[in-house]
Amino acid sequence: MKAAIARTVAGLLTSPRVRDARRAAFALRRRARGGTAVVSYFHQVDDPYSHLMLQVLPAFSARYGIELQPHLVLPPGDTVAPDRPRLLEWSRRDAADLAAAVGLEFLDPNRQPDPALTSLADRALAALFSNPHVSESTFTDALAVSDALWRGDRSRIERLAAAPEAEARHMLEAGTRLRKKLGHYLGATLNFEGEWYWSVDRLACLEQRLREAGLARDSRTDPLVTIPVVECRHRPTNGHRPALHFFCSLRSPYTYVAVPRVRRLAEHYGAELHLRFVLPMVMRGLPVPREKRLYILRDTKREAERLGLPFGRIVDPVGVPTERGLAVLHHAVGAGNGPQFLESFMRGVWAEGIDAGSDDGLQQIAGQAGLDGAFVNAALADPSWREVAAANREEMLALGLWGVPSFRVDDAPARWGQDRLWRVERDLIAATQAAPTGAA
Numbered sequence: 105m106k107a108a109i110a111r112t113v114a115g116l117l118t119s120p121r122v123r124d125a126r127r128a129a130f131a132l133r134r135r136a137r138g139g140t141a142v143v144s145y146f147h148q149v150d151d152p153y154s155h156l157m158l159q160v161l162p163a164f165s166a167r168y169g170i171e172l173q174p175h176l177v178l179p180p181g182d183t184v185a186p187d188r189p190r191l192l193e194w195s196r197r198d199a200a201d202l203a204a205a206v207g208l209e210f211l212d213p214n215r216q217p218d219p220a221l222t223s224l225a226d227r228a229l230a231a232l233f234s235n236p237h238v239s240e241s242t243f244t245d246a247l248a249v250s251d252a253l254w255r256g257d258r259s260r261i262e263r264l265a266a267a268p269e270a271e272a273r274h275m276l277e278a279g280t281r282l283r284k285k286l287g288h289y290l291g292a293t294l295n296f297e298g299e300w301y302w303s304v305d306r307l308a309c310l311e312q313r314l315r316e317a318g319l320a321r322d323s324r325t326d327p328l329v330t331i332p333v334v335e336c337r338h339r340p341t342n343g344h345r346p347a348l349h350f351f352c353s354l355r356s357p358y359t360y361v362a363v364p365r366v367r368r369l370a371e372h373y374g375a376e377l378h379l380r381f382v383l384p385m386v387m388r389g390l391p392v393p394r395e396k397r398l399y400i401l402r403d404t405k406r407e408a409e410r411l412g413l414p415f416g417r418i419v420d421p422v423g424v425p426t427e428r429g430l431a432v433l434h435h436a437v438g439a440g441n442g443p444q445f446l447e448s449f450m451r452g453v454w455a456e457g458i459d460a461g462s463d464d465g466l467q468q469i470a471g472q473a474g475l476d477g478a479f480v481n482a483a484l485a486d487p488s489w490r491e492v493a494a495a496n497r498e499e500m501l502a503l504g505l506w507g508v509p510s511f512r513v514d515d516a517p518a519r520w521g522q523d524r525l526w527r528v529e530r531d532l533i534a535a536t537q538a539a540p541t542g543a544a
Contacts, residue, residue: 110419111457117398118405118416130297131317140171141296141319143310146283147246148177148291149225150217152199152210153303155250157292159208160304160328161243167328168311169319174233174242175279176226176272177291183393184289186385187506192216194504194520201527206304206329210254217253221261223269225253230267230275287395300399304329305523309406332526334365336372340536348375348532351500351510352446354426354433355384357404359509360450361413362522366511367443369525373532375513379442380496381430381489382508384422407522417457425453425461432470432480434489445473
């Protein structure tokens with residue numbers, strides 16, 4: 105009964121029919137009141153992804169018939185950023201890497217901006233964003249503030265108009281409350297009629313949404329920012345078999361949508377795939393707030409549709425189901441069936457509504473990976489997977505990462521997130537000296 109209820113609730117939350125009905129209701133209300141379509145932007149001044157967003161917002165505002173409303177927000181709380189030092193270091197490094205790949209700019213100063221200078225920048229942005237006539241130039245001016253902040257140019261910021269400290273603080277708190285009320289927790293986020301889009305990574309999704317709503321000012325369909333994707337259009341030339349380490353969690357929907365591409369990359373580049381499974385954050389005592397869970401669920405659905413993967417018939421494997429799954433995965437890795445079982449488990453709990461906590465459910469998942477009941481029973485009787493999961497977690501933390509899915513090719517820098525598999529492919533290309541070909 106519990107599994108059936110879980111499947112029903114998740115199905116409603118990820119249902120395209122429900123989503124389309126909600127969109128139609130928003131559009132009807134907008135037309136009925138004769139108002140302009142509003143896109144809310146939430147800016148965190150010391151967030152590198154927010155710096156990237158400011159570079160594209162003028163063109164974004166010009167391309168669509170919308171009112172772009174900016175809000176200042178405070179950094180996310182500890183419940184959604186449980187390992188803040190690693191998160192901050194990673195975000196700067198990743199933003200610099202992403203900027204170079206998509207034609208934007210971010211120079212990582214290897215540290216966060218000075219807090220006093222950050223406060224001055226917030227006051228300067230508060231003066232800009234409090235203007236009732238926000239325009240494209242507002243975001244151009246905001247970018248100048250952000251650029252000065254990240255360069256540590258105090259004199260440049262001090263020359264700008266600034267709101268009183270109390271007013272800036274009020275705007276930060278109001279923006280943070282609104283963001284939470286609408287259902288998010290990060291900076292560099294855009295909200296349009298109940299749907300969220302994070303950073304330039306999801307800007308193309310919002311552009312498509314606005315075009316479908318008839319809000320484009322012209323017929324262009326090319327995205328403002330083109331995020332690289334996994335292509336497998338290179339062929340290895342040096343005979344090297346790189347090690348592809350894949351840090352994964354059975355409770356991570358982002359791990360689910362990553363698995364097919366990881367297997368494809370390993371096969372295409374002749375890499376040795378090492379599955380480095382870890383316990384989910386919540387099973388390590390780290391809370392995951394409701395707004396984070398809901399956003400990840402809906403964002404994964406959007407990504408799954410883009411990748412042509414089923415998603416939405418879910419029975420959350422948190423707790424005992426994950427432990428049982430990891431026990432079998434540990435043995436499957438030793439038997440050479442690790443990738444097959446991982447994919448079967450993830451598809452089962454995230455797309456097929458299989459209860460991995462039941463004997464029948466786990467047997468079904470294992471059977472789809474070529475493993476029989478005797479194999480499953482032997483695996484469940486062996487607790488050694490716990491030591492392996494703990495060791496994998498320690499290695500992941502030592503690499504400067506804290507969550508999954510994460511990746512590393514040989515001794516290259518570690519990468520985090522299914523959004524960065526294109527970067528993993530570039531590491532594989534470098535490791536194998538792969539040459540481009542004309543076909544996938």
